[in-house]
Amino acid sequence: MTPLYRTLLTALALLTPLAAVPPAEAAPAHPSYGCASSVPYVSGRGGYHTYRIPAVVRTRLGTVLAFAEGRRDGAGDSGAIDVVLRRSTDGGCTWGPLTVVTAGDGDTRGNPAPVVDPRTGAVVLVTCWNSGQATEGQIMSGEAERRVYVQRSGDDGRRFSPPADITAQVKRSDWRWYATGPGHAVALTRGPYRGRLLVPANHSVAPSAGSSGRGHDGGHALYSDDGGRTWHLGFVADAPHGVANVNETTAAQLPDGRLYFNARDQYGSAPGNRLDAYSGDGGRSLDRPYTRQPSLSDVPVVQGSVLQLRGPDAPLLFSAPSVPTARRALALWSSADAGRTFTKRLTLSDRPAAYSDLVQLGPATAGVLYETGADHGYESLEFRRLDVSWLTPASGP
Secondary structure, three states, X not given: OOHHHHHHHHHHHHHHHHHHOOOHHHOXXXXXXXXXXXXXXXXXXXXXXXXXXXXXXXXXXXXXXXXXXXXXOOOOOOOOEEXXXXXXXXXXXXXXXXXXXXXXXXXXXXXXEEEEOOXXXXXXXXXXXXXXXXXXXXHHOOOOOOEEEEEEEOOOOOOOOOOEEXXXXXXXXXXXXXXXXXXXXXXXXXXXXXXXXXXXXXEEXXXXXXXXXXXXXXXXXXXXXXXXXXXXXXXXXXXXXXXXOEEEEEEEEOOOOOEEEEEXXXXXXXXXXXXXXEEOOOOOOOOOOOEEOHHHOOOOOOOOEEEEOOOOOOOEEEEEXXXXXXXXXXXEEEEOOOOOOOEEEEEOOOOEEEEEEEEEEXXXXXXXEEEEOOOOOOOEEEEEEEEOOOOOOOOOO
């Protein structure tokens, strides 16, 4: 055997096992859920230029549903955009094929806000629509409209009903921009409003008569008490004072039954970029106006996610990038006092990162689906499994 032939055989022997291993997204289920992370969406694959705006829930059967916007022709917020989904039956280690939940057909479908109905197990998905030719600026100025839709799945997220328009139920006539979430919605599981489905949202208000410009930003909630069939408008927070401009919002139900809301401050003059508020009546009104959250001062202007873990003394979690001047270094904070203060507990990576969404996977495990990449934050959506057993008030990593 010549040295050259021996070298070729050795190379083939090394390559063969690698070729036989399926890619991570198609690998067989791991019975012990031993994976640390997976990448359900990679921009440029599956017919889409970019995947953005993650939202994730765990169904009653334990399936993890990872929703996103599939942006066909570019990374921008307008144009041909579909709402897409991948399902995982092994805790987010591997993922089934990509499916289109809501096709834009050239228009923009986005801002997925999914929630699992605790009474029936159905998956309810609220999304927004606008013409693919319209920009956010045109919508803000009143030249184009933004509408709201709901869908349901009764088979663990395999199929969804056609989008049903609920705009008239949840959008005021003087509102222009409208965005649900982004990120998962909330199912109330305790207290007098048990069973209510609530979607945190934001909007813009038309400028007053005689003035010009974009108007101002505000926040609100929409809720359903019948499993997503009919909807109502809850609290509205849109005082045009310019100090706290409520934008993209995330919510969680606290152990005492109250709702906690954490929002992006959009061009407000308050120090920092995070705002929060509480509701004791299931989202119909706020206990106090949105105010700045100083313990999240490291967060840049970006969307974030909150999740109330289950169990005695379980903390409230928050995820977002952790560099004040850049979207990078996704981190996890926890609060042991119902959101009054947060402590940074873990930085997942120092890479670019942007939007994220949290989900509880088990008694000691959570997951976060987030935008990240090596050169910029919109190269992929990564799903990271997190051990949260140590996140109690007196614990450390």
